[in-house]
Structures are given as C-alpha cells and as structure tokens.
Amino acid sequence: MRFKLLLLLTVFSVGFLNAQPKKANSKVATVINPADTGHYISVKVTPYQNQKVYLGCYYGKNKVLVDSTVVNDKSEGIFKGEKLTGGIYFVVSPHYSILFDLLIGDKQNFKIVADSSNKDHASIIGSSDNDIYKLYTERAFQKGTLMNKYEEEFKHSKTKADSNAAKEKVMAINKELQDYRDTMIQRNPDALLSMLLAAMRRPETPAIPVVNGKADSSYPYHFVKEHFWDDVNFFDDRLLRTPFLEPKLDDYFKFYVSPEPDSIIKEVKVMLLSARTGKEIYPYLLTKFTNKYLNPEYMGQDKVFVYLFENFYLKGDTTYLNKESKKTIIDQGYSKIANQLGSPAPLLDVADTTGKIVSLYSIQAPYTFVVFWDPSCGHCKEEVPRIDSIYQAKWKKLGVKVYNVDVKDNSVEEFKHFIKEKKLPSDWYFTYQPKEVRDQEAAQGQPNFRQLYDVYKTPTMYLLDDEKHIIAKQLGVLQFDDLITAKQKKKNSEKK
Numbered sequence: 001m002r003f004k005l006l007l008l009l010t011v012f013s014v015g016f017l018n019a020q021p022k023k024a025n026s027k028v029a030t031v032i033n034p035a036d037t038g039h040y041i042s043v044k045v046t047p048y049q050n051q052k053v054y055l056g057c058y059y060g061k062n063k064v065l066v067d068s069t070v071v072n073d074k075s076e077g078i079f080k081g082e083k084l085t086g087g088i089y090f091v092v093s094p095h096y097s098i099l100f101d102l103l104i105g106d107k108q109n110f111k112i113v114a115d116s117s118n119k120d121h122a123s124i125i126g127s128s129d130n131d132i133y134k135l136y137t138e139r140a141f142q143k144g145t146l147m148n149k150y151e152e153e154f155k156h157s158k159t160k161a162d163s164n165a166a167k168e169k170v171m172a173i174n175k176e177l178q179d180y181r182d183t184m185i186q187r188n189p190d191a192l193l194s195m196l197l198a199a200m201r202r203p204e205t206p207a208i209p210v211v212n213g214k215a216d217s218s219y220p221y222h223f224v225k226e227h228f229w230d231d232v233n234f235f236d237d238r239l240l241r242t243p244f245l246e247p248k249l250d251d252y253f254k255f256y257v258s259p260e261p262d263s264i265i266k267e268v269k270v271m272l273l274s275a276r277t278g279k280e281i282y283p284y285l286l287t288k289f290t291n292k293y294l295n296p297e298y299m300g301q302d303k304v305f306v307y308l309f310e311n312f313y314l315k316g317d318t319t320y321l322n323k324e325s326k327k328t329i330i331d332q333g334y335s336k337i338a339n340q341l342g343s344p345a346p347l348l349d350v351a352d353t354t355g356k357i358v359s360l361y362s363i364q365a366p367y368t369f370v371v372f373w374d375p376s377c378g379h380c381k382e383e384v385p386r387i388d389s390i391y392q393a394k395w396k397k398l399g400v401k402v403y404n405v406d407v408k409d410n411s412v413e414e415f416k417h418f419i420k421e422k423k424l425p426s427d428w429y430f431t432y433q434p435k436e437v438r439d440q441e442a443a444q445g446q447p448n449f450r451q452l453y454d455v456y457k458t459p460t461m462y463l464l465d466d467e468k469h470i471i472a473k474q475l476g477v478l479q480f481d482d483l484i485t486a487k488q489k490k491k492n493s494e495k496k
Contacts, residue, residue: 040080043112047117067080086192087104087196102130110125150166150173154170205223336454344467348360348405348453371462372460373407433449
C-alpha cells in the first residue's frame with residue numbers, strides 16, 4: 001500500500017479539466033463593478049449559444065478550471081469574481097477542449113472576441129499583457145516553423161556537409177529566438193510575459209575551462225547548478241500558473257542534485273524557506289516534496305520526508321491538509337522516524353510459536369534479516385520461500401540470522417502450517433505478538449512494532465548489522481543479497 005497526500009488548499013478551490021466543475025460564479029452575490037478589484041472578463045465565443053464555457057489555467061502539472069459563464073444567444077458572457085493569480089490561462093469549450101490561451105496579469109478587466117473555427121486569431125482587447133504576448137507568440141511561431149524545417153533537413157541530410165549546414169541553421173534560429181526573448185524582457189521589465197520568459201530560461205552550459213593546462217570538466221555542471229534558479233522567485237504564486245515549473249524542478253533534482261538524502265534536504269530547505277511568503281506555491285511545494293519522499297525512489301530518501309515532518313508539519317504546517325492527509329502525515333512521520341538507515345533497530349520482544357519471548361537484540365550474528373509477513377499474503381507466499389533459497393545457498397554460511405514476525409495476532413496455527421508446508425529452516429526465528437500484548441500496548445499508548453518498523457504492507461524487510469543498526473530496508477530479496485555480498489567483499493579486502 002502506497003500513501004500519497006490529497007492536498008486540499010483552503011486558498012484556491014479548483015476542478016479538474018475533464019470533470020464537471022462546480023458553478024464558479026455561484027459565490028458572487030452582487031454584480032462586480034469592473035473598476036473594483038477582481039476579474040471581470042467579457043467574452044464572445046462564436047458559434048456557442050446558451051452554453052457554458054470555462055476559464056482554465058495551469059496549476060503545476062495539471063490543468064484546472066477556475067470559472068465558467070453561460071454565453072447568451074449572441075455568444076456573449078462574462079467571467080467575473082475574485083482576483084485571479086496571474087499566469088497562463090485558457091478558454092475552454094462546452095466540450096472541455098482548450099480553444100486558445102491568454103495571459104492574466106494584474107489588470108483583469110478586458111474583453112475577448114474569438115471564433116472556435118479560427119481560434120488561433122482570438123482578439124483580446126484592453127490587456128497590455130496580451131498585446132505583448134501576441135507579438136511574442138507570432139515571432140515564436142515564425143521561428144519555430146523555420147526551426148522545424150531545418151530539423152527535417154538535418155534528419156534527411158545525405159552528406160555530412162548538408163547535416164552540418166542544417167544543424168548550424170537550427171542553432172542560429174534558436175539563438176535568434178533566445179535573443180528575442182531577452183530583448184522582450186529588457187523592453188518590458190514589468191510585464192507578466194517577462195517574468196514567465198525569465199523563469200523558464202535555463203543557463204547555457206559554458207565551455208570547459210583549462211586551468212594550469214588541465215581541463216576542469218566539472219565546471220559546466222557547477223555553473224549550471226549555481227545559476228539554474230537565477231530568475232526564479234519561489235514566493236511568486238504566478239509560477240504555478242505555468243506548464244514549465246514542474247519540469248524545471250524535476251530536471252533540477254534529477255540532473256543537478258545528488259540522490260543522497262542530505263543533499264536533497266539542503267535544496268528542499270532553501271526552496272521552502274524562499275517560498276514561505278507565497279500563499280499558494282509554498283503549500284504546493286511542501287506537498288510535492290512530501291509526496292515524492294514519502295514513498296521515495298531510492299532507499300534512505302525517506303529521510304527527506306522525516307525532515308519535512310519534523311521541521312514543517314510538527315511546527316504547524318498542517319492547515320493546508322484535509323483530515324485524511326493530516327492523519328497520513330502524522331502516522332507516517334512517527335513511523336519513519338523510528339527506522340532510519342544507520343539508526344538502532346527498535347526493540348522487538350515478541351513470542352515464538354511456543355509462547356516463549358524472543359528478543360531481537362538477544363540474537364548474535366554479523367547480519368540479522370528481519371521480515372514481517374502474513375501467512376495469508378500472496379506476495380509473502382512467494383517471497384519467503386525465495387528468502388529460504390538464498391539463505392540455504394549463501395546466507396547461512398555467512399552466519400546470517402533470519403527473524404520472522406507474523407503481523408497477524410490471530411493466525412498462529414496458519415503460521416505454523418505454512419512453516420511446516422514450506423519446510424522453512426528450523427534455525428530461523430518465527431515470532432508473533434499475542435493479541436493481549438498488542439491490546440495492552442494500545443491501552444498504555446505505546447507504539448507497536450507495526451508503527452516502529454513502518455509495517456504498512458507485507459512483506460516488510462530489514463537488514464541489520466552486528467550491532468542491530470539498520471543498514472537496509474524496503475528492498476527486494478535479491479537487492480538485499482547484493483548488499484550483503486558487497487559488504488562481505490569490503491570486509492575481506494580490509495582484512496588483507
């Protein structure tokens with residue numbers, strides 16, 4: 001079972017584009033004067049008559065609906081309501097297809113005239129942001145068309161000379177377009193488009209410098225990393241209304257941040273503290289990082305989630321969450337704190353199948369393999385015999401001890417039957433927690449082994465060293481075996 005937060009922001013209520021939205025204008029009780037703060041956008045979209053059209057926007061990686069209006073028999077309607085966060089928006093047809101996009105900046109009182117059969121030529125009247133945007137999109141379209149042409153020439157070139165010529169044309173067009181963007185930013189420093197173009201810009205990789213006759217191959221990497229976010233203000237909520245924030249974030253963590261947890265924590269900390277004054281982007285980023293590291297891609301990265309839990313959620317940043325998500329954060333936070341890599345394994349004193357208490361810490365072994373499983377679990381029925389095969393072939397000779405815990409407190413007989421049926425080794429430890437012990441722990445408010453070992457699925461497996469420190473978790477059986485093999489090689493080489 002995997003957990004993911006269901007973020008319900010109190011500051012911005014949206015509906016998904018391919019879902020039937022709520023009536024966005026129902027909350028407006030009085031007619032809004034265009035001079036008042038808020039959005040008041042008159043729209044004429046032919047040939048739609050007496051139908052609902054929508055105003056949507058980007059919201060991170062999603063597209064959402066933020067308003068709607070019913071156009072009359074003249075195809076006219078009005079989007080109106082509270083002031084919208086600036087960014088890239090679009091008008092959506094009654095059938096939920098995007099007709100055309102537009103910018104919404106600080107001035108939100110303007111008019112749109114468009115025809116769905118010629119949607120590339122929508123007219124936006126009274127918006128300087130969209131006047132600038134139109135100039136940019138026209139130039140970008142021209143250059144993009146030329147670039148596509150030369151890219152096709154490059155693909156189909158028959159000689160090296162033709163290939164190089166086409167490549168140079170593509171590079172020249174790309175430079176012209178980038179120069180044009182830079183010019184637009186310089187001439188219109190306060191325009192919304194300038195902020196968007198600056199934020200989407202990525203630093204160009206510099207040439208490798210030669211210092212004292214030696215090439216510094218790491219310089220381009222460090223240069224790009226250092227300047228990756230030069231033009232981005234993480235507190236600017238308008239970044240959420242673009243399609244490029246998410247890809248830029250994902251690329252940064254993929255290509256420029258070490259997967260080592262402490263490196264990730266350093267970056268996450270800076271971004272969240274920088275975004276703290278953002279009404280929408282701060283909870284969005286906090287939730288994005290929480291979801292990413294609650295169930296991380298690599299072992300040990302849940303340390304990032306623990307950092308977020310201890311430094312943000314435990315300090316009050318739970319007002320953005322619904323009841324279900326808040327419970328998930330609290331439960332998972334306290335579970336993962338207890339079993340971080342390198343930390344001592346939580347105490348585990350449970351009974352064997354005869355009722356005798358067997359303490360995990362009483363076992364003397366260079367490695368202890370702890371597996372929590374359920375004899376009725378289909379995946380466990382496959383994995384436990386696989387553990388036995390590797391144990392018999394390799395682990396037993398290395399002195400590995402296997403400590404099994406049945407997670408169900410009423411399945412002892414089923415547990416015994418499975419052990420006998422699969423002829424599991426007699427030198428393994430088979431344990432369970434009696435129901436009365438579990439109930440006693442609950443009555444006393446003590447955490448049980450399920451919480452301490454983050455047992456929310458079966459099987460859940462851990463590898464401990466000779467001092468019972470956690471050296472691996474949440475891996476497949478073969479990955480555990482690879483790790484033991486690597487550690488043994490290291491030990492053997494150190495002895496030599």
